[in-house]
Amino acid sequence: MSMTGVLRPGHAQIRVLDLEESVKGYTDVMGLKPMGRDSQGRAYLKTRAERDHNSVILRQADHAGMDFFGFKVLDKATLDNLEKKLQAYGVATERVPAGDLLETGERVRFKIPTGHTIELYAEKTAVGSGVGCTNPDMDVIDQPGITPIRLDHCLIYGDDLDGARDLFVNVLGFTLVERVKLEDGKTDLAGWLTCRAKAHDIAIVRHSEKDKMHHVSFQLGTWEQVLRAADIMSKNRVSLDIGPTRHAITNGTTIYFFEPSGNRLETFSGGYDHYPDMEPITWTWDEVGAGIFYHDRKLNDAFLSVVT
Amino acid sequence: MPKFVVRIEDTGEQYACADGRSVLVGMEALGKKGIPVGCRQGGCGVCKVQVLEGEFTRRVMSRAHVSAEEERSGCVLSCRIYPSSDLRIRVVGAMKKNVCRPALPTGTPSVEPA
Numbered sequence: 001m002s003m004t005g006v007l008r009p010g011h012a013q014i015r016v017l018d019l020e021e022s023v024k025g026y027t028d029v030m031g032l033k034p035m036g037r038d039s040q041g042r043a044y045l046k047t048r049a050e051r052d053h054n055s056v057i058l059r060q061a062d063h064a065g066m067d068f069f070g071f072k073v074l075d076k077a078t079l080d081n082l083e084k085k086l087q088a089y090g091v092a093t094e095r096v097p098a099g100d101l102l103e104t105g106e107r108v109r110f111k112i113p114t115g116h117t118i119e120l121y122a123e124k125t126a127v128g129s130g131v132g133c134t135n136p137d138m139d140v141i142d143q144p145g146i147t148p149i150r151l152d153h154c155l156i157y158g159d160d161l162d163g164a165r166d167l168f169v170n171v172l173g174f175t176l177v178e179r180v181k182l183e184d185g186k187t188d189l190a191g192w193l194t195c196r197a198k199a200h201d202i203a204i205v206r207h208s209e210k211d212k213m214h215h216v217s218f219q220l221g222t223w224e225q226v227l228r229a230a231d232i233m234s235k236n237r238v239s240l241d242i243g244p245t246r247h248a249i250t251n252g253t254t255i256y257f258f259e260p261s262g263n264r265l266e267t268f269s270g271g272y273d274h275y276p277d278m279e280p281i282t283w284t285w286d287e288v289g290a291g292i293f294y295h296d297r298k299l300n301d302a303f304l305s306v307v308t
Numbered sequence: 309m310p311k312f313v314v315r316i317e318d319t320g321e322q323y324a325c326a327d328g329r330s331v332l333v334g335m336e337a338l339g340k341k342g343i344p345v346g347c348r349q350g351g352c353g354v355c356k357v358q359v360l361e362g363e364f365t366r367r368v369m370s371r372a373h374v375s376a377e378e379e380r381s382g383c384v385l386s387c388r389i390y391p392s393s394d395l396r397i398r399v400v401g402a403m404k405k406n407v408c409r410p411a412l413p414t415g416t417p418s419v420e421p422a
Contacts, residue, residue, distance in 0.1 A: 259349070
């Protein structure tokens with residue numbers, strides 16, 4: 001478990017309705033760095049602090065949502081090994097050739113039981129962060145955009161939550177950190193999972209349709225930066241969903257908002273460390289409102305129903 | 309600045325939509341209710357309406373929620389249309405894709421009280 005398998009979320013490919021408008025939103029408002037376009041016209045971006053070439057890929061499409069979410073693994077041997085494990089578990093895998101995504105090696109692609117496409121890859125060109133690796137200065141935010149630290153996690157909605165959770169735990173070495181139970185006290189409504197020692201690297205909510213995206217999340221350093229993000233959003237007339245507020249689940253301070261094609265993004269700070277020896281935290285149905293929005297203590301309709 | 313009146317037939321609510329605001333955001337900005345609010349960016353489909361009367365301009369909206377045929381018949385996402393005359397609309401979206409309330413079978417009339 002000491003960081004030898006799946007390392008971290010690495011990239012998300014998001015469908016957008018108007019590519020140029022979206023690139024502007026992700027750069028000017030979010031403060032991500034444009035990293036080029038490929039022959040298919042996809043736009044690549046990364047945060048300033050991320051070292052690998054890209055973390056967000058935008059693809060023009062006629063409907064919003066997420067094409068796939070990718071995790072970086074330690075090395076090529078790990079990639080081969082995890083692919084064998086997936087196949088042994090009965091999961092069909094596909095190899096996407098190196099270079100299909102800019103500056104990215106071969107990817108192992110598969111569908112999880114909620115219908116989402118997940119990828120694993122071992123190689124993405126390390127272009128470095130803004131401050132480098134030798135005697136680095138603090139990266140003082142000196143640009144108008146939100147400028148998050150990293151792509152941190154995603155929350156997906158789909159039908160077979162149990163199957164998807166078990167795949168992440170049994171095959172990919174994730175740990176269940178928190179869960180919400182439905183009214184029956186048995187069935188999971190939601191689960192938060194980590195591949196290392198975070199509060200979450202991916203979360204899954206049970207939902208009637210397959211392959212829906214709830215949000216892709218970016219980490220900020222402090223609550224003060226969450227407030228700064230909210231100011232930047234209002235100044236730029238960004239469509240706000242909820243916040244700034246706090247999740248009791250994961251302890252994150254948060255803003256949910258919608259990017260120019262209606263895909264929900266989150267900027268958050270906080271969280272805690274979770275190790276595999278720890279018992280998962282359980283939320284009962286009657287307290288799920290407080291679990292998700294700790295100050296309001298109630299669910300809003302949009303949290304459960306607005307997805308792309 | 310022209311302001312056009314939007315009337316929501318389901319509730320009888322009406323409001324003057326400020327120039328430059330979508331039908332949905334114009335409603336929200338005045339604290340009015342009637343059309344369900346989702347992403348406000350043409351992606352999620354929650355704010356779908358049928359325009360019964362009036363003219364509007366539109367921006368791109370998700371084909372997962374509005375087919376080309378629907379769009380031609382005035383079925384649109386209210387966050388992506390801008391009035392260029394007074395409008396009469398009817399809500400067809402509504403929050404139906406809820407985990408607690410399973411999605412209706414395809415083809416089920418989806419008019420619900422707002």
